Amino acid sequence: MKKMYQIIGVVGLSAILLQGCGSITMEANSKMTNSIFFKNIQPKKTAFIVAKNSSPVDSELGNQVKQKLQNRGYMLMDNPDTAQYIVQVNALNMNEEHEQKALKTATAAGATTAIVSYAVNHSGKDALGSGLAVGAVAGLFAYATADGHVRMQADVLITEKLADNKTIEHSTRVFAEATQMRLTVAEAQPILEDKISTQIAGIFN
Amino acid sequence: MVKKIISNGLLASGLLLFAGCSYSGSAYNPIVKPSSVILAGHAPGAPSLSRASDATQTAWFSLQQAAMYTLKSGNKYFAIDKPKLISNTDGSTMNTPEEFAVKCTSSGAASAGSAFDAFGIGEYGCRIASGPHIKAGFIEIVTYKEKPKTILVYDADEVIAYLKSHELFVEEDEYIAKGELNSKSSAMYQSYTNWYRGKRDK
Numbered sequence: 136m137k138k139m140y141q142i143i144g145v146v147g148l149s150a151i152l153l154q155g156c157g158s159i160t161m162e163a164n165s166k167m168t169n170s171i172f173f174k175n176i177q178p179k180k181t182a183f184i185v186a187k188n189s190s191p192v193d194s195e196l197g198n199q200v201k202q203k204l205q206n207r208g209y210m211l212m213d214n215p216d217t218a219q220y221i222v223q224v225n226a227l228n229m230n231e232e233h234e235q236k237a238l239k240t241a242t243a244a245g246a247t248t249a250i251v252s253y254a255v256n257h258s259g260k261d262a263l264g265s266g267l268a269v270g271a272v273a274g275l276f277a278y279a280t281a282d283g284h285v286r287m288q289a290d291v292l293i294t295e296k297l298a299d300n301k302t303i304e305h306s307t308r309v310f311a312e313a314t315q316m317r318l319t320v321a322e323a324q325p326i327l328e329d330k331i332s333t334q335i336a337g338i339f340n
Numbered sequence: 341m342v343k344k345i346i347s348n349g350l351l352a353s354g355l356l357l358f359a360g361c362s363y364s365g366s367a368y369n370p371i372v373k374p375s376s377v378i379l380a381g382h383a384p385g386a387p388s389l390s391r392a393s394d395a396t397q398t399a400w401f402s403l404q405q406a407a408m409y410t411l412k413s414g415n416k417y418f419a420i421d422k423p424k425l426i427s428n429t430d431g432s433t434m435n436t437p438e439e440f441a442v443k444c445t446s447s448g449a450a451s452a453g454s455a456f457d458a459f460g461i462g463e464y465g466c467r468i469a470s471g472p473h474i475k476a477g478f479i480e481i482v483t484y485k486e487k488p489k490t491i492l493v494y495d496a497d498e499v500i501a502y503l504k505s506h507e508l509f510v511e512e513d514e515y516i517a518k519g520e521l522n523s524k525s526s527a528m529y530q531s532y533t534n535w536y537r538g539k540r541d542k
Contacts, residue, residue, distance in 0.1 A: 164433055165433065166433045166435070166492055168487075168488065168489050168490065168491065168492055169487065169489055228431065230430065230431060232424055232425060232430070284425070284432075286430065286431035286432065286433075287431070288431050306489060307489060308489060308490050308491070310431055310432075310433045310492055311433065312431065312432060312433040312434075
């Protein structure tokens with residue numbers, strides 16, 4: 136019996152140590168599908184912003200874009216006719232993806248423990264019990280440490296006013312992704328919105 | 341005895357619960373994409389003692405196949421559709437071989453997928469190498485002639501250049517000579533593709 140506990144301990148600890156931990160600190164990045172360059176090198180710093188949200192969650196993206204453009208010295212206009220740029224932003228989507236390692240880890244650790252236990256003790260009952268025990272603990276640990284990936288996308292359409300009442304449209308899509316152990320949409324959303332709004336504001340001088 | 345049955349039952353229930361909780365993903369996908377192409381391949385050489393190393397080789401080989409298929413089909417860019425973990429069509433921001441090295445290979449600090457090496461079961465190389473054989477890789481891609489404005493894509497030429505400069509590129513002669521050709525007519529390709537489709541479509 137003592138031997139069986141030793142097996143459970145050794146195999147279980149190995150499983151926990153070897154299964155690989157998730158990311159403790161959040162990693163987040165964002166990218167645009169294409170760069171935008173304006174025709175006007177020295178434009179009037181005025182903008183009219185239209186923010187929409189067609190994603191399944193409430194979004195503060197529009198407000199963040201407004202705040203960051205103001206921080207860059209842009210005056211937000213109430214009338215699009217008086218603005219140099221009309222900035223339209225749509226928060227498109229927010230989704231999450233988690234690694235599927237809990238069941239595999241539990242199965243692998245449980246099966247290995249059961250095999251080792253049977254080889255040592257020649258007892259099917261002990262092998263089953265120890266396999267289940269280690270499998271459950273390893274699975275729980277893998278579940279608790281699995282990385283979560285949250286992704287957000289936003290469409291951007293900027294109408295730039297040129298001389299003689301002519302306009303030119305620039306469009307891009309911004310993708311942002313955050314990764315952390317057990318990350319949820321609620322935790323990642325402010326970070327992703329910050330990344331995307333910074334990227335949009337970065338288009339402007 | 342009763343106590344043992346109850347405790348074992350609880351542990352088994354725990355296992356089943358983890359199975360249900362371990363995966364979640366949004367079914368909503370606003371990115372409209374053309375139909376994807378499945379590339380199934382077998383990385384050259386026999387399996388080694390290190391599954392992580394084999395998985396890394398499979399992941400690189402699959403990325404090479406994606407780039408080569410893109411160029412051979414007259415296109416320049418490709419987006420990964422599956423595995424979902426690195427799917428550009430699902431919003432993944434990963435679109436360079438440098439990022440691929442960090443996230444999907446054993447040389448990367450934060451290799452995605454389980455590193456459950458000692459037990460021989462796990463998801464390696466961002467789930468590219470998760471087939472019936474660690475050297476078998478599966479990747480679904482969408483190819484483009486022009487760089488699209490609605491999705492992040494890999495530049496096939498850049499991928500090939502990176503693989504060559506890092507001595508990761510496998511010459512076609514090399515894997516044909518070893519009998520591990522991944523051609524569309526080969527029985528191996530067909531059997532791998534069928535296995536993958538069956539698993540994917542479940």
